[in-house]
Amino acid sequence: MLRAFLRTEAGSTSVLLVATVLALLWANSPWSGTYEAFWHTPTGISFGDAHFSLDLRHWVNDGLMSVFFFLIGLEVSYEVRLGQLRDRRLIAVPAVAAFGGMLVPAGVYLLLNFGGPGAGGWGVPIATDTAFVLGLLAVVGARCPDPLRAFLLTLAIVDDVLAIMIIAIFYTADLSVPALLVAALLLAAIVTLRWLKIWRAPAYILLAFALWVATLESGIHPTLIGIALGILVFVYAPTDHKLLLAGEAVQEFTSEPSAQAAREAARRVQRAVSVNERLQLRLQPWSSYVIVPIFALANAGVRLDGETLREAATSPVAIGIALGLLVGKFVGIALGTWLPLRFGWGILPGNLVWGQLLGGAAVSGIGFTVALFIVDLAFEGSPLHDTAKIGILAGSLLSAVMGWVIFKLAWDRGGVCAPPDAEPPEELPNTLSVPVAPEDHVRGPANARVTIVEYGDFECPYCGRLHPVLEEIRRKNPDVRLVFRHYPVRSLHPRATSAAIVAEAAADQGRFWEMHDILYDNQRFLTDADLNHYAAELDVTPWTDVPRHSSRIAADEASGRESGVRGTPTLFLNGIRYEGGHDLGSITRAVAELRQSA
Template sequence: MKVTQLFTEFFESEKASGIVLILCTVLSLLLANSMFQESYEAIWHYQLGHHSVEYWINDGLMTIFFLLIGLELEREIYIGELSSVKNALLPVIAAVGGMLVPAGIYMIFNYGTLTQAGAGIPMATDIAFALGVLSLLGSRVPTSLKVFLTALAVIDDLGAILVIAIFYTDNLSLLNLGIALGIMGVLFVFNRMKVNNWIPYILGGIGMWYFMLNSGIHATIAGVLLAFVIPFGDGTKKTISYSLQHFLHKPVAFVILPLFALANTAVIFGGDWVEGLTYENSIGIFLGLVLGKPIGIFLFCLLFVTLGVCKLPEDLRWKQIIGTGFLAGIGFTMSIFITLLAFKGQPEDVTISKIAILISSLVAGIIGYTFLSISLKKGNKVE
């Protein structure tokens, strides 16, 4: 299978980032539950301008993360795994199953309750963590499995972005939204006129971010929209899209996502945290990520492959799809991100949800790694 250099670069940076994220999460949890608790929390609540450091990370720096996701998705659509309907269908179908089933499981436990807004939490997959765990299996992992998980996770993130835009928007300001979309329209015209200087796109992107922030729609959406008006061209190294994606990989993987992990996993385990795991919200998150993800991905893939709509790559087996489904249950970054939006102004629900996400992601990762480790054993023929 031909794999573009940029995909390889993306995979390498994401798997390394997964390891860094694990270390940052452990460090953050230790500091938040140590004698340095107050000082550590004060760092993230320190005011810069009219907002906290944590706010600028979540609403500012994470926009750059979403820009990178958008650029990767654009590349996949034009020349990658999503460029042909035949190749795109399997990860698209897997992603849909991996979003609908977990959300459905969550709603079984939370429909009609104060926490039903959290249905989007178990729908998400953390690319960095998932690929980080997959990379631990080394050269035994077939390229098609790496591509499948990456494409699935990217589409999953697009689904999460749509969920954020549609379901987690309060007090919509049509004027600010209109200005943001107007700027996007101007940048699209620049794109069609083949303006290949990155400066107007970056300046326009900052304007889009500002007006999107004030529109009521989460500002990070501006990052994805900006990605699709940046000229892709033929996708070679000389294009703005390629250069920007290449430039952003390491800052996002080793600065932005670790900062997000540090700021958002400073969870204090109070005396009643175990009891919190028995709440409907926690059960919905756990079952959604640990069981809903692999069940949804496997069943949707099996159904559509059986119907002849798409086909399984020759070097993959169904057990490996199940194992990948468990890895997709590592929600972490996107799940925590959606938690912050779903339970805004409900700190107790945010804390309980974060603990449930951390435990669920850990369990899903361990099961996924074990499952794939067995199915990918050298010389082990998997049916």
């Protein structure tokens, strides 16, 4: 899910950039007068004597953008229930960083505008534009590892939720109590349908549209409803029963292909995946490639001539927004990252160095979508409207440049993948320090010509990808045996040690490899409740001898450190460290070469 999201957002950045440039060219062309005239074209819907009308810009900002915020709600719901936000230790750092990245920019802006005509624009520099940030990180490439993208995505989710709350609380017009009551009743109706498990898409669409109209009439910005409806959509992990039914339907289709079997297989496979994930898959391209670029086209157009630029250069509003994005975001996120790490409130999602974190803090100053949104709410009809937009463009451009420079400096200094507390470069041993012994966990014949020793971590995603590769090699090569030794990376994988203890408990009853396979097949589900469930499946009592099992795990770790292991997975082939790729072809060739030499 996270990789698909990143690919879509990064790929759409070019479309968003083109739309922004087109808006600026249009607003500065000989036909600049048509820009505002076009987006103020009134368009409405009539039902008999009833008439509902908005201009095109409001249809985009209040209507289409509700889909954008609906997707944010879907992403929040998924991450809280199945993703990274399940683990409070992983949430803490980006959440505090997001708070810092909102408070400090608002403070910087108010230092220059408090008590002035532009004071109401303090919310403009608080929001990070996820699409532009992830697009820039894609350009940065290897300088930005996946854990930093995950960190910034979590930060952006918290940032978006807080920004929407600020819009709802501080940028809401006069409230209409009757419309608000109608909106509450419609929302209650949607919740009731969900509770009754009535799944009829037309009913939800009709109620959602009516709720959007009622919310708009109430004075509350309808984006709040978008994110609320997204959070309400069901999200769940595929159950074993649904996966079994889907597998049976696919197998039936492959054995006797027919249109009926194909439809049934497609239906059961689809039902195995939650509605939340299916909606994200369908709506994300529309949001990324259509809705957000149209929003940019409708809102980014601002006159850039000598007079407007001179006015912006001396305007506390433009300067406050630019400094809030450039300096406030950087300082706020950096400080918000340092505090929870310093006091042990949480951990980072991967091997990150401060150069990467500071680069991420800098590019988070790219504020566009939500920033333009708040400008429209804070300065609609005000002469400060265009000045604020110029501040957004200047601050975002400078933040992108500063982030690029920081990433380049961090890359040039080296040590990109080392954790903050990593050891200095050293000459690592190349051989296995502790030979394979009877107490090791061994899978394969004792007289095997090739022995693969793996130092692994049950929560490590790379180990999870390697697991089927090693099994395939062992299946195709009867003279290969596999030895597994524990190397839980506790700073990155908080559940790895508990999983290793349960595996050792299974080993006491001769069922280590069965538990080994279960744990790798269910890497996303390693809570204590999950581990107890797996133990019960194998009739294993998991927590009866924790000190002994912990000692065994520590012995494996010690042998790994002596052998030069610094991360997972690390392989030794016949006692020599393997330095090649972890794909099937590379390891197979290495095994063949060892067999020949043996």
